[in-house]
Amino acid sequence: MATPSSIHIVCAGGYLQCTTYLIDGPEGAVLVDPGSSSGEEEILKNIARLGRKIEDVKYALLTHCHVDHALGAYRFREMGMKLVSSRYTARVLRDGGREVWYEYPEWVVPTQVDIVANNEDDLPFCGLHILALDTRGHTPGCMSYLVGVEGGTAVFTGDLYGAGGHLSWSGSDGFSVKSTLRSLEKLCRASPDWVFTGHGPVPVPAAEWLSEAVRKGRAGEWVVDGRFHPNDVPDSRLRVVPPQQRR
Numbered sequence: 392m393a394t395p396s397s398i399h400i401v402c403a404g405g406y407l408q409c410t411t412y413l414i415d416g417p418e419g420a421v422l423v424d425p426g427s428s429s430g431e432e433e434i435l436k437n438i439a440r441l442g443r444k445i446e447d448v449k450y451a452l453l454t455h456c457h458v459d460h461a462l463g464a465y466r467f468r469e470m471g472m473k474l475v476s477s478r479y480t481a482r483v484l485r486d487g488g489r490e491v492w493y494e495y496p497e498w499v500v501p502t503q504v505d506i507v508a509n510n511e512d513d514l515p516f517c518g519l520h521i522l523a524l525d526t527r528g529h530t531p532g533c534m535s536y537l538v539g540v541e542g543g544t545a546v547f548t549g550d551l552y553g554a555g556g557h558l559s560w561s562g563s564d565g566f567s568v569k570s571t572l573r574s575l576e577k578l579c580r581a582s583p584d585w586v587f588t589g590h591g592p593v594p595v596p597a598a599e600w601l602s603e604a605v606r607k608g609r610a611g612e613w614v615v616d617g618r619f620h621p622n623d624v625p626d627s628r629l630r631v632v633p634p635q636q637r638r
């Protein structure tokens with residue numbers, strides 16, 4: 392599956408670092424999930440390698456508030472990018488708390504989000520057509536971004552569901568199985584052509600990945616991390632992995 396040529400991976404991950412994407416538009420570029428700042432050097436190097444100036448990158452879309460996605464967002468704001476997120480994520484980045492990262496609530500540099508996006512907001516950034524979709528579940532404030540690119544639409548989903556076809560980490564404050572399933576159903580209806588998760592692109596067609604994720608969710612086949620007693624897990628069909636079997 393060829394990746395649209397306007398989408399670039401500018402950091403493939405690393406220590407507490409998500410996959411960071413750059414989307415080229417006719418009037419500038421948009422970053423998706425800057426990460427924790429451990430990937431900052433690589434991101435800047437790759438933006439330069441693509442022949443873009445940092446001032447051409449005008450917005451950073453945040454899928455959610457976790458440290459590996461958003462801790463370093465303030466650095467890119469200082470470089471001139473406008474930060475975009477849901478209201479929940481904006482509040483967490485401003486105030487901190489357990490929602491940032493379960494054991495390290497102090498791991499946040501208080502940051503102002505510039506643009507709060509609501510469900511189905513059109514974000515006409517850099518000449519691109521971007522639609523914000525409330526896809527809560529992994530956290531209560533997760534947002535996905537559907538972007539028109541050459542040949543179709545791409546969606547950036549953060550940690551809603553893993554690229555490899557498994558539920559992402561489910562220990563977040565406010566994690567919800569029901570919301571995750573509803574959000575995946577919503578993405579199915581949006582019928583994107585490509586999915587880019589917070590930890591890598593999905594290697595199969597989007598429709599196939601999304602429908603299989605929904606099927607597994609409906610069948611109770613998701614494996615839920617039991618360490619933090621997520622809010623609505625006790626669905627008896629779900630397999631909850633006790634803490635000692637993990638890591």
Ligand SMILES: [Zn+2]
Nearest residue numbers: 455457529550
């Ligand atoms: Zn996360």
